[in-house]
Amino acid sequence: MKKGKYYITTIIGLLLIIIGLYFSKSQVRLEGILKVLLYICIGLGCGIFGQGMGKIVSEKAVKNYLEIKKQIEIDTRDERNIAIMNKAKAKAYDMMIFVFGAVMFALALMGIDLMVVMTLVIAYLFVALYGIYCRCKYDKEM
Structure with a gap:
C-alpha cells in the first residue's frame, strides 16, 4: 500500500467516527438496526483510523533510519x-x-x-x- 492510501484510510476512519457520533448524539430518534449500524460505524471508524495512523506514524518514525527500515523489511519477508x-x-x-x-x-x-x-x-x-x-x-x- 502506498503512503497516500494511508492518509485516505485515516480520513475515512475519522469520517466514520464523526458520522457515527453525530447521528448517535443528534435529536433524531433511531430505532432498531439503524442504531446498531451507528455503533458499528463508530467501531469500524476507530479500527480504520487506528490502522491508518499506525502506518503513518511508523513510516515517519523510520524515515531517516535506512538501516532500521531495511531490517524491518527483511524481517517482514522472512x-x-x-x-x-x-x-x-x-x-x-x-x-x-x-x-x-x-x-x-x-x-x-x-x-x-x-x-x-x-x-x-x-x-x-x-x-x-x-x-x-x-x-x-x-x-x-x-
Whole structure:
C-alpha cells in the first residue's frame, strides 16, 4: 500500500467516527438496526483510523533510519517469521470461534437487544464462512 492510501484510510476512519457520533448524539430518534449500524460505524471508524495512523506514524518514525527500515523489511519477508505469524493467527482464530460463540450465547441469555445479538451472529458467521472458503481454496492450491 502506498503512503497516500494511508492518509485516505485515516480520513475515512475519522469520517466514520464523526458520522457515527453525530447521528448517535443528534435529536433524531433511531430505532432498531439503524442504531446498531451507528455503533458499528463508530467501531469500524476507530479500527480504520487506528490502522491508518499506525502506518503513518511508523513510516515517519523510520524515515531517516535506512538501516532500521531495511531490517524491518527483511524481517517482514522472512519465511520463518511468516510461518510463525500464520501459526499464531491460526491459533487465535481457533480460540476466537469458541470465545465469540460463548459471548453471543451469554448475551442472548442476558436478554440483550436482539439486533445486537444478531449483528454479532452475522459477523461470527461471516468469519466462520470465510475460514471455510479459505480452507477450500488452499486445499485446491496445495
